[in-house]
Every structure is written in C-alpha cells, then in structure tokens.
Amino acid sequence: MILYRLLLTLIFPLLVLQALRKGGLGERLGGGAASPPGLWVHGASVGELTSARGLITALAADEPIVVTCNTATARAMVQGWAIPGVQARFAPFDLRWCLARFRRRHQPRALILIESELWPNRMLAMAGHLAMVGARISEGSAAGWARRAPGLIRQMLSGVTCLSAQDQASAARFTALGLPPDRLAPSLMLKTAVSLQTRPLPFEPPGPRDTCLLAASTHPGDEALILAAWPTAQTAGFETLILAPRHPERGDAIAQLAPMARRSKGDVATKGVYLADTLGEMDYWYRMAGTTIIGGSFTDRGGHTPYEPAAYGSAILHGPDTANFSEVFAALDSANAALATTAENLGPTLAQLTSARQAALRQAAQSLLAETADLGPLLDRLRRALP
Template sequence: MIYAATTRIAEGALRLRARLSRSDSLRERLVGGAPPAAADIWVHGASVGELTSARPIIEALASDLRLIVTTNSETGRDMVAGWGLSARLAPLDLPGALDRFLNAVTPALQITLENEFWPLRSRLLGQRGIAQAMIGARMSQRSATLWARLPGVIQPMLQRLAAVSAQDGHSEARLLQLGLPQAALLPRLDLKLLTPARIAPPEDNALRDRTLLAASTHEGEEAAVLDAWMAARREHPDLRLILATRHPQRGDEVAALIVARGLPLARRSAGAAATTDPLLLADTLGEMDRWYAQAGICLVGGSLTDRGGHTPWEPAAHRCAILTGPHVGNFLDAYAALTEAGAARQVSAGDLAAILAALRADPAVARRMGRAARDVLDDRTGAPGALVDRLRDLAQRPARSDMKGR
C-alpha cells in the first residue's frame, strides 16, 4: 500500500517534469505520446549486456511470435531496433505508465532477463493474467540477504513466476529459499554462454600451436607477458605472441614497452595483420575473434593483476588452451570447472615462461586443453530449445523445435 501510494505521487511529479523539460526519454518511460505496438511477448533486459547475451533466445522467439523488447538504456533500445525488432525504453514501475503500456501491448507473456524485480509490474501482470518468466536468473548472496528482510515483497513476486531458468546452482538455491516454487524451475541457463557456444571452433594447425594470445591485458600485465614470452623463445624461437590490450587507447603505452625491449613492433592500428609477425600488438576494437582463431594458447588478462579476471568462454569457444593468473574473482565457478576438466591452468608471472615453453614443446597438450575447454562450454550451455518451447507454451502459441539440440 505504501509503495503503491508513493508511486502514484511520484508519477504525478514526473509527468510534470517531463512536460517542463520536454525530455523524450522520460516521456517514453512514462508511456506518453504514441503507444507501443501490440505483441505476444514482452521481453525486458536492463541494458546492452543482458540483451546481447539473450539475443539467440530473443531471435528464436521472434521467428514466429510478435515481440516487444524494453530496456533501461537508450543504447540498448537502439541496439535491439537495429536487430529489426520493436524496442523502446521500459515503462517506469508506476501505475499509470504500466497501465498504458499493458493496455497497448496486451502480451500473453512477460520475460525478464537475469535479475530485475519490480513489485508493481509483477502485481499488475498477475492481475491481468499475464504469464511471467525469468531466464538467466541471478541472485547474489548480498541481494538474497537484502530480499530476505522483505519477505512480503519478494515472495509474492517469486510465486507469480511461471518459469525460471537460473544462471547457476547458487542463484537457484537462493531463489528457492526466498520463495520460488519448485515447479517453476526450468533447466539452468547461463545466457552469456549462448553466443560463444554458437562459434564454430577453428581446426588445429601448426600456426595455432606456436601462437600465444594475451587477451584483454591491463596495466602491469603486458611487461610480465613480454618478459615471459622472450624467455620462452630462447628455447622455442618460433613462438608467436599476439598482445591484445583491454583498452586500445593504451596502445602507445604498450608499444613503448615493446620498443624498450628491443623487439620488432607491428601494430594492428597501423595496419599490421600478417600472421608471420613474431609479435603483434592488437590495439583495436572488435577483432578478438580473429586473434582467438589464430592462437592455440590464450592467457586471459585481468588475472595477473587483481582486476577480477575476464571471461574464459570466448577462448573456450575457439578451443584455446586457457592460462590465467590467480585473480579470477569475477569468474570463480567458470575457472574452477575448466581447471577441473584440465582445460585451464593457473600461472604466475614467475612461472609463465616455463609453462609456455612446455606447451610449445608438446603441442598435443595444448590441443587437449583446448578441446576440453570447448567440451565444458558445450556441456554448461546445454540445449536452449526446451526453454524456448516452454516460453512459447506460456505465450499460448504452438511450440516449434528450431533450437532443439543447439
């Protein structure tokens, strides 16, 4: 009651602000002006990251159902519109805005990506008999602790969910503990794995056997990588290095480290692309797939220095042997699974040279690691076809099987 009363007061103030400021984005979030188009399914993702991860699911549903996709950012809205889908900023969790949106769209199903909970949205969807689902659901321990203090808010929202696919086992357990019905559970699905899993891995070859990619490196890591590579080349002079800095604007800084060591400098930003260069500084954006395809060994940056690490799934998709430093707090579960499968090895600046030399001396080891990495990715991704079929059922449309086994 307090939330409902507060939101009604807030909505009046925001509508006045929208008129005075002539803010198009605020007017859109208040669902003023031209109404949204009708759709069978309303999909909501917070921003670019969530929507990009879920794109395979969104496009599968859009193949034969009408979708409207909402997001909290203009960048995300424009990106989805570029996919050829109906997209707009999400209605604010206010009674008038939501009523206007739902009156126009009249969806049979609402899908939330990952982890947004809006009390009023949930209640109004329930009152209208609109099925609710959440895919790739995340619930951190911190969020679970906060929601546990508000059982009267979180439990009704969870109990209205007809289908939930959690991102991982920990999130699933926390959602159940907070009140999610067991019957609503679908097989787990990490949305961020869908796009990597669609990559066709390159074939093993001699060039990949002798190429190390240092991917998404940060300040303090490039010098260690260069020194280890130079040391390993004393035993294996054909060992190549592609050094792909996380932030291309640091290209001049990294180039200076290379020149200071008396090494030949080939910069991608200056047009270098030859696969025969012993050292390539990859200081551009949007080309990481090219470098993964060339390298049989990948050191994932952000892990030699404490940046929390970066995702291992793109190198796994390309069947790279994965090396990582000790700092992988952002992906503990992923690296644990890869390490257990023999697909990844933890290294330090001190032992990196010896490990590189050993992998170059026996390419079969790196190839086995790369195949194991891809196997872990495929196993954890699963087949989203069953999930898509269930969502179609909730949207009250005939199921199709175009994603089964993929």
C-alpha cells in the same frame, strides 16, 4: 512496496536528468515507436543480452520480440544483430505509469527477464506472464531481500511462472525467498548457448592462431597487468596481443599505456599490440586468438564468460576472481580445461602455453561445456509456462 514507490517518485527528476544526458528519455518514459504484439525480453546490458542472443533468435522464429535494456551500447548491439522480428528499446523506468504506457504501446503477452533484473513494479505488472532465464542471485543479495523486504520479494516471485537459474545455489535462494518450487525449470547458464558467427574476418590474421593472445572484456587495471606480462608471453612465441575492453569508450585511456594500433581508427592488426575498441566484434577476436585471458578475473569483478572463447576454440586462462561463473570455472580447472593463475604469475603462466598446450586446453573445454549448451528443453518449458 509503498516506500519503494515513494522513493522512486522522489528520485524521478534525477532519472529524467540522467536520461536527458545519456539519451532515450522518450523510450524510458514508456514511449517511442510501437512494435507488434509479442514477447518482451529484458536484459540489463551487453553481457546479459549477448548471452541471450541464441534464445532471442529461437523465440523470434515464433513471434515478434521487443528487447529492452538499460544502456545505449546494448540497444545498438541488439539493433545491429538485425534479427527478423526483433526490435530494441530502452527499458521503461520502473514507475507504474511508465510501465502502463509501455504495455499499451507494445502489448507484450509475456516478459522474460535475463539474469538478475529484479524490479518490483515491472515484475508485479507482468505477474502470471513472467519468466526468468539464466537467473542468478548472490548470497548477499538474497540475504538483503530477506532482511529488508521479505514480503515484497515473495510477492514478486509468486508471479513468476518459470525460472531457470544459472546454478543450483541461485535456484535454492530463489525458492527460499518465496518462488514456488514447481516453477523451477532445469538450470541453464545462458552463455553456454553461443551463436557462432561465420562472417568473414575483417582482415587477414597477423599470424598463426597460436601466436595470437586475446584479453577479452577487460576492465581498468587489467590492461596494465597484461601489458606488463606481454614481454614474457612474446618469449614463448606469442606475436600479437589483442586488447578488447568491456567498455570500448575507454579506448583513448588504454591507448596511452603502450604503442598500439586501434580498430576504431581503422587500423589492421599486425604483430604487436592491437586495441579492439569497438562493439559487436568479439567473434572476430575469439576466432583469431589461440588463447583468451578472461577479463575481470584479476581485478575483483568476478570474471566474464568462458563459454564464448571455448565455443570458438580459444584456450582459456583466468585469474583468481571467478565469482560470476564460479561453478563453471571450478569444473574447467578440475578437468584441466583452463589455466588458473594470479596477477604475479601471469607472465610465467603464459610462457607455458605452447601450441600443444593450447590445443589440449581448447579441446577439453569444448568437450566439457558442450554438454550444457542445449536450449531445447528450456524453450519447450517456456512455451508451456508462458500463456
């Protein structure tokens, strides 16, 4: 722990320079506007906090919440939700004096960590008032902690009063690293608890839903691959392709790949390629698309959530890399509730997606995933576990 704190102190000037460049230095130093005492919820970025929106909304009905994150896009997204009692801040640096300043300003009674944020000082500062939800740890990360800092990770996990893992494998790894087994709550993949949006669509869909194809949360390399398969998809009846990048700031680069209209320019989707390079509007595109291609599953990034497209009734197609949701995609594939393919076979696979096939896939996915979407037991456990 002494070595960790020394290294963090040494790189502190670099952290300050980075924050000066990206913004939010005051909040990262533990400052900024104060918020009412209540809960502290932390998620790294957009994906983690999107998955936790339903949980945050439910908890905010009981008390104020300050949500912290590491990126400006995530902070803006949480602010845009406008959930009563919820305020968004940049997370303080994992330095003891920054954390102490943050705690004086916000007076959180407990901290809930979303997914895989394991910061030693933060966890030790909130020991005994700490929960982890949707927690996950890979085999490699667990081995690294066990090899390099077994005592530190055991100390960090000893202060966790409640941990709900994404899957049984993560639960087993956390207990092997030192989490007391009685602190385990039922496993829950937070992304199952999707808060469905019913706000009006921004424009009239360009055609019937089954003629619209969405590529959701794409990464570099995904767009070129999908655009190469697009002509084949068109022969099967698709008329509109929506590209929704994981990071909308990549919009200019993506727009160079093919002629396309752009949401960020105020364009309305018509038949052809449409670039949804904005933040906080994924519900629009899921609701328009009969089929969703899971971004990051063709380019070695582990894939993104199948829960949101399934919840909005969009059929699921994914590539071979689904490491981030391996158990879920395995269950979907086994139940014929999703289509798995490779980069080379993307076009022919899209050609199979008739209206009837899309309907069968979406119905099977909704039936399968609805069984794991109840937040009630987790909320009850958190309320008992957090003083």
